[in-house]
Amino acid sequence: MxxxxxxxxxxxxxxxxxxxxxxxxxxxxxxxxxxxxxxxxxxxxxxxxxxxxxxxxxxxxxxxxxxxxxxxxxxxxxxxxxxxxxxxxxxxxxxxxxxxxxxxxxxxxxxxxxxxxxxxxxYPRLPLIEEGNVLHVRTDLLKHVIRQTGFAVSTSETRPVLTGVNWNIQNGNLSCVATDSHRLASRTISIDADENAEYKNIVIPGKSLNELSKILDDSSGEWVEIVITESQILFKAKHLQFYSRLLDGNYPDTDRLIPAESKTDIVLSTKALLQAIDRASLLAKEERNNVVKFRTLSNEVEISSQSAELGRVFENVDIQSLEGEELKISFSAKYMIDALSRIDSQDIRISFTGAMRPFLIRPVEDEGILMLILPVRTY
Amino acid sequence: MxxxxxxxxxxxxxxxxxxxxxxxxxxxxxxxxxxxxxxxxxxxxxxxxxxxxxxxxxxxxxxxxxxxxxxxxxxxxxxxxxxxxxxxxxxxxxxxxxxxxxxxxxxxxxxxxxxxxxxxxxYPRLPLIEEGNVLHVRTDLLKHVIRQTGFAVSTSETRPVLTGVNWNIQNGNLSCVATDSHRLASRTISIDADENAEYKNIVIPGKSLNELSKILDDSSGEWVEIVITESQILFKAKHLQFYSRLLDGNYPDTDRLIPAESKTDIVLSTKALLQAIDRASLLAKEERNNVVKFRTLSNEVEISSQSAELGRVFENVDIQSLEGEELKISFSAKYMIDALSRIDSQDIRISFTGAMRPFLIRPVEDEGILMLILPVRTY
The missing domain is CATH 3.10.150.10 (DNA Polymerase III, subunit A, domain 2)
Structure with a gap:
């Protein structure tokens, strides 16, 4: 050579x-x-x-x-x-x-x-992949989907299947879900695929998607081709082929975790809430669990936390609308920051069904994104 | 309040x-x-x-x-x-x-x-410092001196006094020396001080100087005032007072380490040599000692290193002049990189007195800076 x-x-x-x-x-x-x-x-x-x-x-x-x-x-x-x-x-x-x-x-x-x-x-041969059905996704959209779901995978190997993101493809839609059983992130997008293309229970390691996202160049409106086999997934971009193994095992049915109804609905600014929780978590972090308290007031919500050693913090965030019951709830500041920082829309709707039930965060404009967090009992 | x-x-x-x-x-x-x-x-x-x-x-x-x-x-x-x-x-x-x-x-x-x-x-009171003699040094010059000497202090606590930089002030000159007993860096500058100001065996912890350098702002031609007492040194910049304790113990006499004569003198480009040694060290690093070989050829020097596992590297750097004997010598690539990267002048003179004697690196233009490195026996 x-x-x-x-x-x-x-x-x-x-x-x-x-x-x-x-x-x-x-x-x-x-x-x-x-x-x-x-x-x-x-x-x-x-x-x-x-x-x-x-x-x-x-x-x-x-x-x-x-x-x-x-x-x-x-x-x-x-x-x-x-x-x-x-x-x-x-x-x-x-x-x-x-x-x-x-x-x-x-x-x-x-x-x-x-x-x-x-x-x-x-040098080992790369997996041989028969290119039957090929899916097409815009590179920038694929990177968004990875960023908005990959963070929620489990980092523990207790249930290996939860360290991956679950992909389901049906009727021209790609739906991606990740959960570590304390929180969940999901996004559904429409993709360019054969009408009959249907894949269920595809579980891609979160780490693989993370590395893929780093090397995909989304600057020039390119598309990624995706080929799925029994045990492998192949992403093909210009001059680049990225193979990842798939995880074995059945991904749990996450649909049943998502409450169908809500008792309290709040609309407020994503950024204002994110920054308030980020500050409130400064004192929460020092304690064991990084939990902040959240309660509705008339035209605002109050986020608070305290540490016996350091002191207390109160943050107030204006809300645009409140429907339903008043609410006091506590949750992990980290999970909330993780979710909010992946939502690009200006405003979000949070839907609660009581202090001890999981709650949902969705962008006001786009229903393709859904984040779920399980609260913590403190009140 | x-x-x-x-x-x-x-x-x-x-x-x-x-x-x-x-x-x-x-x-x-x-x-x-x-x-x-x-x-x-x-x-x-x-x-x-x-x-x-x-x-x-x-x-x-x-x-x-x-x-x-x-x-x-x-x-x-x-x-x-x-x-x-x-x-x-x-x-x-x-x-x-x-x-x-x-x-x-x-x-x-x-x-x-x-x-x-x-x-x-x-809260503990800060040391009370009587402001008798005050020395004045330009901020940017002080930062240079720290960068050019502080890197050579010892990181081992075996001889605590070597973890500091030795300052001596006499006849309007500040001379700074640091050595870890394998290499030495020294710089002398003229400062604005009382004629009679004389301080010997002032040893300032390398870490203190490093932190001081980080917070001094050299953007606007300011001066630093320096006050020295028995056990403390105080640096005063605009709105800032920085106190450091001094190290106890007698700093060794380093003058006797510096060879007065040389057998081989080479003048070459600082940057070309630095980059060649940086590359040669890529293979040397994998071995235990990070040692590169250096030898004079007619119009150039050759730097080489090898690793049994990885392979060999040869780098050639043009020289501007060679006086005296031919030479083969080996030294730590890290020490050489440390020294060369602190010399801002375009060209340096290296003076050798044989393969087993310490050698000196000086900028061609400025004799205030002197770096010394002990070779390693391999030839």
Whole structure:
């Protein structure tokens, strides 16, 4: 293998791949990054037990030349060191050449690295995915959906299936739900898919979605193609393929958790409430549970918390409307901050069905988003 | 005590004070910040066993009004929480009022905090410093000197005196030296001081100087006043007083470490050498000692390193002149990077007296700076 490539393009793509490379792996070759030079460009591959990422650098694009191949081939190089090296190389161009003993010579300006390569034949194959049904989602919308649901997955391995986000696709809708059994986040969007496309109980690890979101570029109105199989999901963006394994097990039925009726409905500013709870939590944090109290007054709500050691805080937030009964309730400030900070709409509606029942937070304008939080008993 | 103050000014000054506040302290009241309102402004004080910082906010300055005092007084509030609170307050203004039971009411917009205060009488007094001889140093110059010497202090408590920077003042010169016994950094500057001012064996903790440097503002050509006593040093900038304790013990005589003659003298670009060593260290880091090899060639020097596992690297840097013998030497890449990254001049002269003797790095233009590194035996 022998090629030269522009440093910036190489660095950018190595950064993507590094999202899938773990230094802690039971398969030593997976601490490496696989580099393949072929007639049309350079492919980089990284993988861990959950995620695999493949990134492609074309020889040229939009009249810019990125790479010149002198000889096709493949090599696996230690990922962390390779990534550090390419970032620091002195020249705008990098030459990479592999000899018959897999010694890989990387030169750039007056710098010369000779790295011990590993045989690319020993690198595990990526899952073979039959592209039957392909779903299409706008990249920026997919990133929003991930941000608005992924935060609510469980971080505990007690019920592994809850560490994932549950996707259901039916009638041209994608519905995503995550819950850690104390709170829930869900969003439904319409997607571009075959009418008959129907997938149930797809559970994608929250970590995979998080890493995917980091490397998807939503600046240019691109679309992501999604292919789902029994055990894998593949996201295809321009020059990028992102594979994640799916979680085993049945995701619980979350519909029954969502109260159908409400006794108190409040409409108020998302930002004002978020900031008030953020401040109130400063004293709540010092206590064990980070719980704040919330009660309705005539034209406002009062959020308060106290710490025996530090003192008390009272925050008042104006409300736009209050329907139904007066209410006193307590909840985790963290869960509320998590939910509110994922809602981009100016105003939200909170629907309560009593101090001990889960309550719902929805943007006033968009019913596709629903957040649910279980209260804490303190009053 | 009762006053109101602009939020931005309060946040800025609390941030300064926080540099002196430690959450780990054997004196509980020192986890607090002392706030004093008097006729001319607000004073904030923070302290730990090494550093005390006093910051003053005048009622007004440059036609800007910062604070209004309704009632003089003092209080001590838990520093971490107070700092978090003021940063997040909703309005441009903050009102602070202390009642007779030391309950401190902080209001801003619709936010109200009631913090348990501590009696300011119980807060330790800052050291009393007689202002006899006062030295004057330009703020930006003082920050440079700290950056160019402080990095070389020892981080080990085996010889506590080496964790400080040794200052000597004589004949209008301030000479600063730090060494951890493997490398040394020194800088001498001329300062504005009384002719007879003479101080020897002043050892200031490296950490103190580091924190001082962070809060000194060098944007407007200000000067720092320095007062030195038996056990304390006081730095006075505009509205800011920074006290540090001095270290006990005799600082070793470092002059005898510095070779008077040299056998090989090289002049080359600071940045080119720094970057080459930075890259060469990528493979050296993986080994135990982070050592790179350095040898002179006809018109260049070669820096190399190797790791059995990863491979080898060769870097070549052009030199502007070479006087004396050819040389092969090995040294810690980290020490070299530390030294080179503190030299702002374009070119440096490195003077060697053989492969097993300490070598000197000096800027070509400015002889006030001197860095010394002990080599490592590998050739």
């Amino acid at each position: 022998k090629f030269s490539i522009t440093k910036d393009k190489l660095v950018e793509n190595v950064n993507h791949i590094m999202k899938a490379v773990s230094s802690k792996t039971t398969i030593p070759i997976l601490t490496g990054i696989k580099i393949t030079a072929s007639h049309d460009g350079i492919t980089l591959t990284g993988s861990n037990s959950d995620i695999s990422i493949k990134s492609f650098i074309p020889l040229e694009e939009n009249d810019k030349e990125y790479a010149t191949i002198e000889k096709n081939g493949s090599i696996v190089l230690q990922a962390r060191v390779f990534s550090d090296i390419v970032k620091k190389l002195p020249s705008e161009f990098v030459n990479i050449e592999v000899d018959s003993r897999l010694m890989t010579r990387i030169t750039s300006g007056s710098s010369e690295f000779n790295l011990n390569g590993l045989d690319a034949e020993e | 009762k006053f109101s103050i602009t939020k931005d000014k309060l946040v800025e000054n609390v941030n300064h004070i926080m540099k002196a506040v430690s959450s780990k302290t054997t004196i509980p009241i020192l986890t607090g910040i002392k706030i004093t309102a008097s006729h001319d402004g607000i004073t904030l004080t923070g302290s730990n066993s090494d550093i005390s910082i006093k910051s003053f906010i005048p009622l007004e300055e440059n036609d800007k009004e910062y604070a209004t005092i309704e009632k003089n007084g003092s209080i001590v509030l838990q520093a971490r929480v107070f700092s978090d609170i003021v940063k997040k307050l909703p309005s441009e203004f903050v009102n602070i009022e202390v009642d007779s039971r030391l309950m401190t009411r902080i209001t801003s917009g619709s936010s109200e905090f009631n913090l348990n205060g501590l009696d300011a009488e119980e």
